[in-house]
Amino acid sequence: MNAMKVDNRAQIRLFALLNYLYCDSDEKHPVSVLDILKHWRSNGINASRKSVYNDIALLMKLGIDIVCIKSTQNLYFIGSRVFExxxxxxxxxxxxxxxxxxxxxxxxxxxxxxxxxxxxxxxxLKRPIYMDGTPKPENEAIYYIVDSLQTAIQESKQISFQYYEYLPSKEKVLKHRGYRYQFSPYALIWNRDFYYVVGWSEKHNKIAQFRIDRMTGIKLLDLPTRQTQDFDPTVYVQKVFGMYPGDLQTVTLLCRNHLMRSIIDWFGEDVQTKVADTDHFLATVEVAPSPPFFGWVFTFAGDIRIVSPENVLEEMREMARWLQ
Incomplete structure (x- = not known):
């Protein structure tokens, strides 16, 4: 029995030391043997300097990265952590x-x-990040919804859920009077700071996407996922999100030199480019001629122009006439 008590006290002392080192020591704030003894005493643990040395040696033997700064009185701190x-x-x-x-x-x-x-x-870590004014969501259940969706995807199960919409008064109401969508989730997609789930919608009889923060009442169904052979998340994102709905075409853009960053932001570092003259470069990109794409070009006020093909350039001209 006495041996058991000694072992328990040693375990408590060792845990108190490990917790103290993790919580109160780092490279800029090492602790001394006296600091450790003081911490032990504040927790009702009486021990000697020898216990400090023995316990630190044991923790290091167990794989804890404890750095020792040797001096007149040794100083200790936790070296590597799970995250720096x-x-x-x-x-x-x-x-x-x-x-x-x-x-x-x-x-x-x-x-x-x-x-x-x-x-x-x-x-x-307690410092504010200044955002661009877009509000954060209020749906606290969103984390459980994401967890349920991931479970359904991993287990290849269908789900049902309800979906929110907003009235002109900004009142949040259930869409179609609380209709429950039956859905086979394929993938979660993060786009422009919003989370979407993509899959087969029984209501629409096709692949569709839903904003996760507008879903509610999600239930896991004991039904296998309805599979489609041609679903590719990468292709789906390109065609549906951003400026890519529809069939892709090869389009050549004439861009002013200072817009290389914008081209890379949209099309990636692998985008095909070449110098056109001292002020411009040509970018060859894969897009679908569509209002989102033309609207993106318009935002540069002539600093990005469509060069070819002619049919895409003509569609751009038609949109410009429509805007007038």
Whole structure:
């Protein structure tokens, strides 16, 4: 029995030391043997300096990365962590700025991320990210909806759900008086800071997409997913989202040099380009001639022009006449 008590006390002491090092030490804030003894005493643990050395040696033997700064009194801190501080800052920035995550959930997630750092490092994570004015969502159930959708995709099961819409008064109501959609989810797609689920809709009898933050009452059905042979998430995103609805065509654009960044933003670094003259370059892209694409070209006020093919250029002219 006495041996058991000793073992329990040693385990508690070891855990208290590990917790202290993780929470209160880092490269800029190492702790001394005296700091560790003081922490132990504040938790009702009486031990000697020898216990500090023995316990640190044991933790290091167990694989904990404890760095020792040798001096008149040795200093210790946790070296590598699951996430380094710069990585945590990136994750916090992503959570804070995401339009998909509600303000309440953002605070909770950032607090949890802070627990992966020392207390001093966690304080550096509490800084505001200034967004462009687009509000965050209020649907707290969205995380459970995403989890249900991922489960349905992994298990190849259908789901049913209801969908929200908005009245001119901005009142949120269920679409089609609470109609329950029967749906075979294929993939989750993140586009322009919104989350969508894509799959086969029994109501529409075709592949369709729904905004996840507007879904509610989701239920997993004991029915196998209705499969389609020609579904490719990459192709679907290109054709349906952004400026690509319809059949793709090869289009050549004449662009002013300062717009190379905009071309790469839309078409990726693999986009085919070549120098046209000292002020312009040509970009050859795959798009579908459509109002979203023409509208994108219009936003550059002539700094991007369609060169070929002629039928696409004529459609652009027709749209310009319609706008007049």
């Amino acid at each position: 501080l710069p990585e945590l800052k990136l994750l916090v920035d992503a959570v804070e700025s995401s339009r998909f995550i509600t303000p309440k959930k953002s605070r909770v997630l950032i607090q949890k991320l802070g627990r992966l750092a020392s207390s001093a490092q966690a304080a550096q």
